[in-house]
Amino acid sequence: TEDAAQEQKQQEKAQKYLAEGQELLGKGNIVRAKVKFKSAYELGGPGGAGDAAIAALLQIHERGRQELEAAQAALPQQEFLKALREARRIKTVYSNLFGGIEVAPEPVNLSRLAAKLIEEIESNPSAQPALQEEKAAPFAKRIERLEREREKDRSKYVDLFAACEKAAEKYPASPTGKAAAARLKQLKANKKIWRHIGRERDRRALAAALSNIAALEKHGRPAEAQKHLDRLLTRHPGQTRAALEKRAKQRVK
Secondary structure, eight states: OHHHHHHHHHHHHHHHHHHHHHHHHHTTOHHHHHHHHHHHHHHHOSSTHHHHHHHHHHHHHHHHHHHHHHHHHTTTTTOHHHHHHHHHHHHHHTTTTTTTOOOSSOOOOHHHHHHHHHHHHHTOGGGHHHHHHHHHHHHHHHHHHHHHHTTTOTTHHHHHHHHHHHHHHHOTTSHHHHHHHHHHHHHHHOHHHHHHHHHHHHHHHHHHHHHHHHHHHHTTOHHHHHHHHHHHHHHSTTOOHHHHHHHHTOOOO
C-alpha cells in the first residue's frame, strides 16, 4: 500500500541518518552525530533504526559523563584552566542531547552539570590567578611588545604605562597583573621617564583637541570650532594655533 511504501522510505532514510551519525561519531564530531541520530529516531520511531539511534545517543552520553568526571578530577590538582575549558566544551557539545526524546530512566543532563562545574570553578578564590591569567594574556603580549618599542621610541612609555595600569586593575590576582603593578611603580619612581610620560600625554591631549577643532571646521561648524580654539589658547597663554599645531607634532624622544 501507499502507507507501507511511505513507511519503508522513512525507515530507509532513518537507516541512512543512522549510518551517517555513526560515521561522524567515528570522526569525533559529536555535535553533528547527535543531530543525525535524533533525526534517525524521529523517522524510525521505536524499534529498528529508532532503537539503534537511542543506543547511539546513550553511548554519546556515557562518553560525556566520563569526560565530565575527568574534568572534575582535575580540581584537586588545581588544574583549574583544564577543568574549565573541558566543562565549557562539554556544556556546548552535549547540550540538548535527548531533547524531544523520552528515555527511561532519564539520563542526567550533562550540560547542566557542566554549567554547575563552571560556576564552581569561576567562584573558587584559589582558581582566580589561573583564570585571570588566561584573560590577561592579550595584555601580557601588548606589554611585552611595548617594552621593546619604548627602547627606540620614548613616546611608547605612555602606552606601556596605560597597558600596565589596565592589566593591574582588571586582573590583580594574575601573574601578569602583579608584574604590571610592579612595573607601574618602577615607571613612577623614575623621574626622567615620568617626565617623558607627562609630556607625551600633554602632547597627545593637545593633538586630540586640535584634531577636534579641525573636524568641526571641516563639517561647517566654525563658531563651535572657534569656541574650542579660544578655550585651548586660554590654557596655553602666549601661544598661537600654528605654534600649538607644531608642538602637537613633536613627539617625545
